[in-house]
Amino acid sequence: MPAADLDVVDLNLLWLIKARELAESDPDKAVIVLGLDAGLVSELSTLSLGELASIASSGVLQFRPRFRSLLWQHILERRGSASIAVRLQTLLMAASLG
Known part of the structure; x- marks a missing residue:
């Protein structure tokens, strides 16, 4: 995998891990800060590290400003x-x- 692609995977994984932590600790804040609906925040809070890594490996950014x-x-x-x-x-x- 090219270095640029690995950077995207790393960024995705870091974002997904922090998003999951926020979804677990404060779902209401996660809805506002992450811009996700409550159902998705609830699902995000249950994902394993392996599932996050799989999503992160998509090759495209999983978030945007x-x-x-x-x-x-x-x-x-x-x-x-x-x-x-x-x-x-x-x-x-x-x-x-x-």
């Missing part, structure tokens, strides 16, 4: 500025409290 292009543009224009990071962290914290 949910930020709109305008936000990415704003972030890139303001590199080094902590204001966006602080606002995003605040939104995530507010979502976890709700």
Whole structure:
């Protein structure tokens, strides 16, 4: 498998493991943070490491950023500025409290 493909598998597996951990520990937060419906979060929380590895090996990213292009543009224009990071962290914290 080419190195780029292995990187995709590694990224997928890391994301899936963290997503499963969040789904197990706080399903409501997982729905918001991961952008998945409650049924999928419930299923994700039951998958074994082997099942996650199998999904990760698909060769395509199993996740994508949910930020709109305008936000990415704003972030890139303001590199080094902590204001966006602080606002995003605040939104995530507010979502976890709700």
